[in-house]
Amino acid sequence: MNIDKLKQKILSKINQEELEKKVKEKIEENSGLLGEESAVMLVAQELGIEITYEDDEEEYDFTIKDIADGQKNVEVTGKIIEISPEKEFNRKDGSTGKIASITIGDNTGITRLTLWNDKTDLIEGLKKGDVVKIENAFSRKWNDKVELNSGSELSIDKLKKYDESRYPILKESYKISELMPNFSGTINAEVVAAYPKKEFNRKDGTKGQLKSLILKDDSGGIRGTLWNELADFEVKKGDIAEVSGYVKQGYSGLEISVDNIGIVEESVKEEKPVEKMNISELTSFDGEYVTISGNITNISGSREVQFSDRNAEVQDMYLNDGTGMVKIAFWGPNRNILNDLKEGDYLNVSNCKLRTYTDNTGEKRADLTYNYMSELKKDESASEKIVEKITAIGDILSGSADSSDVTVIGMVTNAYPVNEFSRSNGGTGKVRNIMLDDSTGSIRMALWDGDAETEISEGDVVKLIHGYAKESGEYMDLSTGRFGRIEVNPEGISIKSPRNYIADLEEGISTEISGTVVDYRKQDVILSLCPNCRKRVSLVDNKYTCEVCGEVTPNELLVSNLTLDDGTGVINCRIYGNNVEKITELSKDKLKEMNLDALSNVLGKDVLFYGTPSFRNDDLEFAVKRVNFADASKELEVLKQL
Structure with missing residues (x-):
């Protein structure tokens, strides 16, 4: 091909400056592995210029x-x-064969x-x-x-x-960023970490050995492995080495299996022993290999991850050292290490690869990967074991608890239906809200996707382990987040609703009361609220108007006020949402149709209300969080204990 003639064809469509710019871009896009002639041909193809050759092409389109x-x-x-090169080998029948290969x-x-x-x-x-x-x-x-x-x-x-x-351009020496899987090449790089020699057992029962290095140049980093006799080669952190070998795709990036190594320049730095780091410090060491200690808070199940060229199995372990928590990924055969571990074990973990990223809240996070040069040791005598701390819901609501890592135990007072939603990537997600109460307060918890399908009913005890709390509008919400998980009715934990007479109620202390519905407030069961400021709206000329926001489409809230009598006193009980449907045993649409007539049907019913008393206009009222109907025989037994 006459490349000069091809350039002239291109210059009939664009100027010289544009051509040079496009050629440079093509070379940079291919990490310098594309020559100028190849780049010119790609530019011509993009511009729709026919490329002709002096002879017919002999190449196949099959790649x-x-x-x-x-x-x-x-x-x-x-x-x-x-x-x-060609090598001879002995067959089982005693004859000799030959083998060679080209890549x-x-x-x-x-x-x-x-x-x-x-x-x-x-x-x-x-x-x-x-x-x-x-x-x-x-x-x-x-x-x-x-x-x-x-x-x-x-x-x-x-x-x-x-x-x-x-075809790729072949070089005597490559930058690390130019290396590709299944490729043999030579690099000149600094040794940024040199790990001790390790022995391993081969399948045939013999011993092998390896030494791992982390190599870096101005284009990137790669892990190198020296096998068997080559593992005896003396190399230390800070050395500049010429390394040749075969490049392959590992679980945490490219790796080079070293065939030959030489020291170009020896390090003059004094190598320091690896120091253990606090988990809270990890985000400052992206790309490094670190050593940490802590208690296991969770071991996930195994899951399959699909890459462009393969599928791989991974299992995650979460470690907490008191300053923070971090996830350690165990890929492939390394998952077997987790078989002998359990939650609560105190571990020392060294030489894990660290990766940082920014999560969807904008916060910088760190994850670790365990690989074959990492080491894990269980410390049975560790004095630093972390004792599980249960956070009171009241402390979360008041802001006195660390909301980034909370373990909460509460009773489900409301369990709402599962809702499906569309994700930005076109997929479908699921979410379910429940209300938890632990007598110090009540808080909403969002359960996502798999957790949303967990069988949870009102009255169940839910334990959220290492979740987090966040502000959602004017409320605080609980979530499992990336580290947390939930247990439903965990063994050895029970929460019984405290029962009180109406005469003995104290403001702010959640409890259960039992009695007969004797009256109700004469107000509509549908409360129309402004969707913006939450103020009540007025219906004027068939249009809803907010005194602050003007004409709006209101949010409709079910509400009723029932008077309960237990023989020791009476109290007004405020009921909202699906609890109104439960006490009336009617749907929202039916309640809108019947309005006050629906409440008249509740009179005389014996009920159990769980909630919190508080003063309103100088009178003690009861905010109902859970509704049940009383069982007469069980009530007699409970009343005997009061």
């Missing part, structure tokens, strides 16, 4: 990313990235072709950087990667004419 497990007669072109790549991926016996002769005369056409190969999966193998009709031909833009 490496199109190769799938089990294909036959695979025909593909690629640039040779690595050649593994090829295009701009869609990289794969290896294994050559057996007489097919090893096909690599003769080939070298790294050649573009070859492979025909009649077959594919199979090996170690979770799809590779090519030599069939009986396999052929490999070196191409003289090809489109350079389709």
